[in-house]
Amino acid sequence: MVVALSILLVVTSVLMVLLVLLHKGKGSGLSDLFGGGVSSNYGGSSVVERNLDRITIVVGGLWFASVVALSLLLKK
Secondary structure, eight states: OHHHHHHHHHHHHHHHHHHHHHSOOSSSOHHHHTTTTTOOOBTTBOHHHHHHHHHHHHHHHHHHHHHHHHHHHHHO
16 A cells, blocks of 8 residues: 555656646746647636646645555554
């Protein structure tokens, strides 16, 4: 169980780094390489940006849950 949670933690950590880098920044960044700077605005932010926000929140929740679960397992 500890190995599975450790693998989940590593995978979600890498995903979090990539997802945060893909967010649209105030200047030119990694998101502009993938067309993030050309997207049209809808309600203050693009549909893609809102979906990216949702995915980031879900992956962040998984990351947090895996950290808590791993710390509880290793505490025993």
